[in-house]
Each structure stands twice: as structure tokens, then as C-alpha cells.
Amino acid sequence: xxxxxxxxxxxxxxxxxxxxxxxxxxxxxxxxxxxxxxxxxxxxxxxxxxxxxxxxxxxxxxxxxxxxxxxxxxxxxxxxxxxxxxxxxxxxxxxxxxxxxxxxxxxxxxxxx
Numbered sequence: 430x431x432x433x434x435x436x437x438x439x440x441x442x443x444x445x446x447x448x449x450x451x452x453x454x455x456x457x458x459x460x461x462x463x464x465x466x467x468x469x470x471x472x473x474x475x476x477x478x479x480x481x482x483x484x485x486x487x488x489x490x491x492x493x494x495x496x497x498x499x500x501x502x503x504x505x506x507x508x509x510x511x512x513x514x515x516x517x518x519x520x521x522x523x524x525x526x527x528x529x530x531x532x533x534x535x536x537x538x539x540x541x542x
Contacts (some may be wrong), residue, residue: 434464440474441467452517459517465511469506476503 431446431454445467454460463514480499 430462433467437467438471438474441471444470448514448517462513462516466510469510469513473503473506473510476506492500 430449433442433449435449437445448463448466452459459519476499480497480503483497483499485497485500486494487497
């Protein structure tokens with residue numbers, strides 16, 4: 430199990446540990462994607478903490494109601510994090526995450542093609 434990067438805060442380390450306990454990492458690109466997803470988890474925790482004391486709706490420059498920019502930042506971070514995590518867990522079957530499992534999946538695909 431790869432160790433969490435030192436720059437991760439509490440939320441990011443928690444996500445790192447949850448993911449690395451359930452998936453095998455044999456491709457460095459997956460580790461990089463997980464690192465970025467965990468950094469986003471830390472960002473999301475800070476954004477949500479900031480949002481607690483901020484109004485969800487404020488007044489825009491022409492007097493119109495506008496949502497807090499924090500909400501958009503949270504939505505964007507969640508969407509990016511979902512893409513990063515999705516790039517790691519390509520197969521829902523955990524056996525396919527191992528070398529042997531991937532080889533079996535490749536063999537099945539060749540036979541089916």
C-alpha cells in the first residue's frame with residue numbers, strides 16, 4: 430500500500446487510506462491521480478468549512494441575487510475529483526485491479542473480439 434503524500438491534510442489522508450486499502454496500484458499514473466484527488470479532498474474540506482460562515486446567496490453588482498462563488502468552486506472540485514477517482518477504478522470488479530485479473534480481462538476481450 431503506497432504511503433500518503435506528506436502534503437495531505439486530514440481529509441486527504443483519510444481518502445488516500447480508504448482507496449489504497451481497497452485497490453491495488455501498479456500504474457504510477459493511478460498514484461498521481463489519487464494524489465490529486467486527495468489534494469482536492471483537502472480543498473473541498475476547506476471550502477465547505479468556509480461556506481459554513483458565508484451566505485449562500487448575496488447581492489450582485491446590479492442588485493440581483495447571486496450564489497456564493499464557493500458553491501461553484503465546490504461543484505468544480507467535486508466534478509474533477511470524480512473524474513480522477515474514476516480513472517483509477519476502471520473496473521468495478523476488484524479482481525480486475527490485480528495483474529492476474531487484468532490479464533484475465535484482456536484474454537476475455539481478445540476471445541470475445
